[in-house]
Amino acid sequence: MEKCQTGWNSLCGLRNIDYSTFSTNASDVPYELFKQLFHLLLSRCNRLPTxxxxxxxxxxxxxxxxxxxxxxxxxxxxxxxxxxxxxxxxxxxxxxxxxxxxxxxxxxxxxxxxxxxxxxxxxxxxxxxxxxxxxxxxxxxxx
Structure with missing residues (x-):
């Protein structure tokens, strides 16, 4: 799986990221930002004609x-x-x-x-x- 992801990242011009680093840095982001993103996602999804x-x-x-x-x-x-x-x-x-x-x-x-x-x-x-x-x-x- 990691090999596939590494190949995909290089094709897209992205550098690899360590998930533990991502998790550590995410803890510095205020939860209000994640909350706003979550509610924005909900508002977009709830528009579906289902x-x-x-x-x-x-x-x-x-x-x-x-x-x-x-x-x-x-x-x-x-x-x-x-x-x-x-x-x-x-x-x-x-x-x-x-x-x-x-x-x-x-x-x-x-x-x-x-x-x-x-x-x-x-x-x-x-x-x-x-x-x-x-x-x-x-x-x-x-x-």
Whole structure:
């Protein structure tokens, strides 16, 4: 594989890169830049005309979260449990495009409920975990 990549790089006029060097240098790039690139990529991908109707008035939007934990020395600002630190990714996923519509990152300790308001979209029917439930929001849906 490396031989193939080296040949390809020389054909394109690119010099070889060591992946560990790339990883080390990537740690110096602010995460906000990667976040903006990710959202730009999502906005471009979500424009694809892949709509499939199942006689449901709106597309489904799946809302869920996942917690990513690491040693506390890696994320001092995101202490979680004891010697662990973590972040939580709250994801709104379109069932039509099978791609994220929106992703919000928080400290792992943040409760899911308030984030549900930020992920809600009137253009979709929400399918979400009960942790995102909010009775006042349910009343708004009825209107």
């Amino acid at each position: 709509r499939h109707r199942l006689r449901i008035p709106k597309d489904l939007l799946l809302v869920y979260s996942t917690t990513i934990t690491v040693g506390k020395s890696r994320l001092l600002w995101a202490l979680f449990h004891g010697q662990r630190a973590g972040i939580k990714l709250h994801v709104a996923l379109s069932t039509t495009t099978e791609q994220p519509v929106r992703v919000i990152e928080t400290n792992a300790k943040v409760y899911d409920g308030p984030i549900g308001d930020k992920l809600a979209d009137k253009n979709y029917i929400l399918v979400q975990d009960r942790a995102y439930g909010n009775i006042k929001r349910f009343d708004q849906y009825a209107r």
